[in-house]
Each structure stands twice: as C-alpha cells, then as structure tokens.
Amino acid sequence: MAHRDIDVEERHIEQKSDSSLVASTFIKYAAYLIIFFGALYFIVHYVFDKF
Template sequence: MEEHKNIEIKREEKTNNSFVGATFIKYAAYIIIFFGFLWFLIKYVFPMF
C-alpha cells in the first residue's frame, strides 16, 4: 500500500504599508524642497541680473 502525503506550503508576501507611506512622504518632501528652491531662484535671484 502506498501512502500519499499532501504538503501545503503557504507563503504570504506582505508589503509594509507604513514603510511605503514613509518613503512616499520622504520623496514628496524632496520634490517640494526642490521646487521651492527653483521658485526662490526664479523669483529673487534671476531678477538681480
């Protein structure tokens, strides 16, 4: 008599939503700072020349 063993392997791929959110906020802040710097250059520095 032959025995068959069923082995189930469950793998859960979890994305850490707090990590994704923190990364998004970090890069959004970088972009806002970058555009703020560009606005400062255009508004105040370039008119001096």
C-alpha cells in the same frame, strides 16, 4: 568519478509590502520634491528677477 557533496544555499526573497514603509517613503520623496521646487522657485523669482 568521485561523488562530491555540494551545499546549495537556499535564499527565500520575500516581497514586503508594508504600507507604513510605503507611506514613509512617499512622504520622504514628497518632501524632497517640495524642497527642490521651493529652491527652484526662490532662484527664479528672486535671483533671475534682478536682471
């Protein structure tokens, strides 16, 4: 049986807990929520109020 060289690729996964990245992600999704609920409030208050 022939000996074969198998190259094994090593992957090192580092958990990055950068506080500035976490803060910017939180601010981004908080802004999405504020925009969403603002649009929802506008629709309910001004559009459905006409009926």
